[in-house]
Structure formats: structure tokens, C-alpha cells
Amino acid sequence: MKFEENLSAILKDNILHxxxxxxxxxxxxxxxxxxxxxxxxxxxxxxxxxxxxxxHRHAYYLKKQIAKIGEGLCENYEDQYxxxxxxxxYYLNNLDVKVCKYLKKSLGLxxxxxxxxxxxxxxxxxxxxxxxxxxVYQDALSAMDSKVTVKSIILEEEGHLEEMIHQLxxxxxxxxxxxxxxxxxxxxxxxxxxxxxxxxxxxxx
Ligand SMILES: [Fe+2]
Ligand SMILES: [Fe+2]
Numbered sequence: 001m002k003f004e005e006n007l008s009a010i011l012k013d014n015i016l017h018x019x020x021x022x023x024x025x026x027x028x029x030x031x032x033x034x035x036x037x038x039x040x041x042x043x044x045x046x047x048x049x050x051x052x053x054x055x056h057r058h059a060y061y062l063k064k065q066i067a068k069i070g071e072g073l074c075e076n077y078e079d080q081y082x083x084x085x086x087x088x089x090y091y092l093n094n095l096d097v098k099v100c101k102y103l104k105k106s107l108g109l110x111x112x113x114x115x116x117x118x119x120x121x122x123x124x125x126x127x128x129x130x131x132x133x134x135x136v137y138q139d140a141l142s143a144m145d146s147k148v149t150v151k152s153i154i155l156e157e158e159g160h161l162e163e164m165i166h167q168l169x170x171x172x173x174x175x176x177x178x179x180x181x182x183x184x185x186x187x188x189x190x191x192x193x194x195x196x197x198x199x200x201x202x203x204x205x
Contacts, residue, residue, distance in 0.1 A: 003133065006197045007140055009205075015073065016083065016204075018066045021148070022074035023083045025066075029059035030092045031126060038119035040112055047163050051123070054156045061153065068147040087196025091189050096122050098185045106178075117178075120168050124179050125186035127161040 010016045032055035039048060066073050079085035099121045103109045109117050134154045141148050168175035 003194060004136060004140075006194060006201060007137060009201045010083065011140055011144060011146075014069050016201075017148075018069045018073040019081060019083045021062050021066050021069070022077065022081050023085075023088050025059045025062035026077045026082060027088060027092060028055050028062060029077075030089075031123070032056040032059060034092065034096060035119060035123065038115040040116065047167065051160060051163065054160070058153050058156070062150070065148045065150075084193065084196035084200050087193045091193045092122075092126075095125065095182075095186055095189050098189075099125075099182050102181055102185070103178075117171065120164065120171055121178055121182035123160070124164040124168060125182040127157060127164055128183060129186060129190060130157040131161055 007020075010020045032052055035048065035052040035055060039052075063074075074081040082088055096118060100114060100118045103114055103117050103121070107117070131154075134150050134157060138150050138154060141150070168179060172178065
């Protein structure tokens with residue numbers, strides 16, 4: 001099932017919509033933590049600091065949006081407050097594991113070099129996904145005159161993609177080859193996430 005179909009089922013129900021926002025918040029927070037964890041002890045650029053700060057802000061901002069739907073919904077990231085919790089948690093972790101495996105095998109990277117290269121490729125793939133997903137969500141929100149909005153996130157995610165490309169170009173002249181592999185890995189995990197979502201929605205229906 002396509003994302004648009006899952007989304008329209010979610011937006012019809014306030015509790016599900018709150019869980020969707022909470023799930024996005026969880027994923028943004030997981031992404032932010034991954035960026036911080038991949039930082040070198042000393043060589044941390046302005047771009048990386050900005051990126052980590054903005055992903056943390058996205059997690060906070062999405063969480064705040066939940067209050068526009070109702071009071072006391074989704075107080076934390078426990079499974080009962082997320083949509084497709086298993087697949088949602090699996091997505092980012094496994095993308096990281098798979099990209100690290102690829103980088104070790106193809107470039108022989110380890111230690112901090114591996115962490116940094118994985119940050120570049122994982123984040124690039126996720127930014128592409130974010131640039132596709134958030135505008136579809138915003139269109140659906142606008143169509144139903146929802147008070148919830150993700151416009152400020154869309155603006156920042158567009159900046160992130162450009163910043164990742166800039167950093168990837170500095171990382172390797174073959175960056176596009178590596179990026180294509182990361183994007184393929186992400187696509188599989190994204191599909192797994194969509195199936196998880198579809199199964200949960202089918203159970204509820
Ligand atoms: Fe984000
Ligand atoms: Fe981002």
C-alpha cells in the first residue's frame with residue numbers, strides 16, 4: 001500500500017494521527033541522537049552542529065503538535081504510543097547497520113572514519129525520504145485545514161539535503177556510487193516500515 005493511503009487512514013482518526021506525529025518525533029529524535037553519536041571528539045563542524053540541533057528541534061516540534069489534536073496523548077515513545085513500533089524502531093537502526101557493513105566491506109573503513117562515513121550516507125538517504133514524505137503529509141494537513149503543520153520542518157529538511165551533498169562531495173569523488181547503495185538499502189527498510197503500518201491499520205479496521 002502506498003504511503004498516501006496509509007496516511008489518509010491515519011488522519012481520519014485523532015488518536016492515530018497523534019501516534020503518527022509521535023512516531024515521526026521518535027524517528028527525528030533517533031536521527032538526532034545518531035548524528036551526535038557519530039561526531040568526532042574534536043573535529044565537529046558548524047554544519048554537523050546545526051544538523052543535530054535541527055533534528056532535535058524536529059523531534060520536539062512534532063511532539064508539541066500533538067497538543068493541537070488533543071490533551072494528554074502519547075506522553076512518551078512507548079510502543080503503545082507509536083504506529084508500527086517494531087518497524088519504526090527497526091528502520092533507522094538497521095539502515096545504520098547495513099550501511100556500516102557496506103562501508104567496512106567496500107572501503108575498509110573502521111573507527112571514527114566509519115562512523116563519519118555512515119553518518120553521511122545514512123543521513124543522505126533519510127533526507128531524501130524526508131523531502132518526499134513531509135510535503136505529502138503537509139498537503140494532506142492543508143487539505144483538511146488541520147492546525148497541525150510541518151512547514152518549518154520541510155524548509156529545514158531541504159537545507160539538510162543540500163548540506164549532505166556538499167559533505168559527501170568532500171568525502172569522496174565516488175560519493176554518488178556509495179549514495180545509490182545507501183538509498184537502495186533505505187528503500188527496502190522504508191517498504192518494510194510501510195508494510196508494518198499497513199498491517200497495524202488493517203488490524204484496527
Ligand atoms: Fe528532521
Ligand atoms: Fe534532516
